[in-house]
Amino acid sequence: MPPPASTLDEFLTQLDAEGRLVHVERFRARAAVHGSLDRPLPDDVGKRVGLDGLWSHQAEAINHARAGRSVVVATGTASGKSLCYQLPIAEAVADPVRPGTALLLFPTKALAHDQLRSLAEFEFPDVVAATYDGDSNPEQRTWVRNNANVVLTNPEMLHHGLLPHHGRWSTFLMRLRFVVVDELHVLRGIFGTHVAHLLRRLRRIAQRYGSDPTFIFSSATIGQPSRLAGELCGLPVAEVSSDGSPRGPRTFALLNPPIVDEESGVRTSTNAETAVVTAGLVRSGHRTISFCRSRKGTELVAADVARRLPADQRDQVKPYRAGYLAAERREIEDELFSGRLRAVVATSALELGVDIGGLDAVVLNGFPGTIASMWQQAGRAGRELQESASVLVAGDDALDQWLMAHPHEVFERQPEPAVINIANPFIAVPHLACAAYEQPLARSDERWWPAELLHDGVRDLVRDDALRLRIRRGEPQAVWATRGYPSRGMGLRNGGGREFRIAFADGTLVGTVDE
Known part of the structure; x- marks a missing residue:
């Protein structure tokens, strides 16, 4: 095993010297572009946010939402999309004449709890936010119904827990001002079609209680986001896709595992190569997240990474996937957010917009299937504007190998639109x-x-x-x-x-x- 590299560039140079890299793409840092609101925020909201100035896409989206126009924000990772709905919600909740409520839908429990932490840090006046999910016990669910004016949940709980018992939520639904649908880009195919019907049912019941909520969608960069958002909620949706956020320098490398049998063309296992790269990054002092396409893969790669590290670093690597108990998930999340973990090997459960600061590198175990998902995973690193690197380890399937042979397609191809069939x-x-x-x-x-x-x-x-x-x-x-x-x-x-x-x-x- 080569000695640890001190910088990301040195680490990638080592991989290139070993003949593993087929292409390296470099992206320069980008400066911020600011925008302004049509009217100022209430003092209590603006002061707590400590606004030095909103980025252009944030200001544009907030202007739409405050005017009652449903909107989709489709910009890159770490572009502050959460603020696009947090500020209008804080203003609506504190309205002295007609205080509103908000329902926030997230595809995963981890993302809902991450956003709850984010809201709590602002300490917005009058905002009582709580998660309502499968981990909540009956007493907690009753408290949320009776007290919360901002509810963070997931489509399943809306489907099973809220809509069938809407009478218990009558006050909340009567005041419903905003519905937030986060991570729009994952709402494709069967899941997206289910959510489209679910949002129609929600609008139907909200109308029964006299409310007509404005929808705010947030998404990674995908094709035709306003079309998808409109099909999901059945309303016209304004599109905000010009990203005004700053970005640090990025490097994206394509790695094709070496051939071990020239006659058959068999290459080194993708899991093994992912473990080698992840372990090398950790040994070089870079906090890393590695994405695998299956639960089994996360466990295998995490165990292999730990085996390749010194004994004193092995407990700093853990897998993260669906299927864990709530207490196990929370423990891993807390260790990750606190910085104690040096690496996590995850499924797409952590691909979504969970704000993990301080990550330097991302390793992708195989092409994730779409350009949109690839950029979403790569965007987990460099969220604090530091230099970051992403390494895509190719699988042995035809698509991955085609991309290795045509690397320009990885970086020039536009993100795909998501499709549903209502x-x-x-x-x-x-x-x-x-x-x-x-x-x-x-x-x-x-x-x-x-x-x-x-x-x-x-x-x-x-x-x-x-x-x-x-x-x-x-x-x-x-x-x-x-x-x-x-x-x-x-x-x-x-x-x-x-x-x-x-x-x-x-x-x-x-x-x-x-x-």
Whole structure:
């Protein structure tokens, strides 16, 4: 093993000398571009933020939100997107005439808890923020319903916990001013289509209590973000995509594992190469995050990294993935945020906008599938404007090897647009059943769903005896006609949705795993 390098450039030079790198791209530092608000913030809000000046995209997005226009902010990582919704929310909550509430949706629990920490640091007046997720016990959930005016949750809890029991949230929903949907770029395919129906159900129930919330979406750089955001919420959405934030110097290297058998073309394992690079970065004093594409991969690579480090550094490397117990996740997150961990090997659970300061390097175990995800993962490093480096370790599949042969495509190709299909009946019909449970369906619901989709879905549910038609006030309505909650057992992330709990014989929970 070569001696530790003192700088990132020296480390990359060592990898290049060994013949591992096929391309190195360098990006210069970028200065900030500032903008101004249409009207000043209230003193109590502005003073606590300590604004020296908003970046141009922040000011533009806040102006849209304060004017009641739904908006999507699609800029790079560490560009201060959170402030685009934190400031309008703080202002709305403190409104002396009509105090508002806000619902913030995050795709992961880790991201929700990270944003809760961020909000707490500002100490905004009158803001009572709390997370409402699967880790909350019944007493905590009751406290959140009765006291919080800013609720941070995830699509599953909105689907299973809030909308079916909306009567308990009547005061919160009546005052609902903003709905924040973070990490828009992950809302594609099945998951994104589920969320599109979920947001329509939310708007429908909010209207019942007299509110019409403004939506604020935040996203990594993707193609056509306003189109996706509009399809998700069913509203026109303004787009803010010109990034005014500063950025430190970056280096991005492409590494192709060396061939071990010239005749067959077999290369060194991607997991092993990722472990070698990660261990080398840690030994050189650089805090590193490595991304793997599977839970199993995180465990294997983390163990290999630890094996390659000196004994006194091995406990400074840990894996992070879905399936851990809440206490285990919080412990790893606290160690990561405090700086005690020198490296973490994670799935995409930490790809999203969790603010981990002080990271110097990112290692990608294989191309993550899209250009948008690649830049999102690479952006985890250098958030404090320090010099940073990213290393993409190619897999042995055809796409990764094609990118190694055409490295310019990695850096010149535009981020892909995310696609959803709200007309998919296998997703739409179950959501219509949920909507009917929450409030009987009627012709007026064509405001939320296309008429053909609504009518066909109601017909199918009536045929299955899940709904029954009733005449109320001269209008036909479809009412829920069976026992239980239709949302129960209905997953949002995949077609099956079942999760298995792993436990010892005495009932002690070990973790969870998807079907």
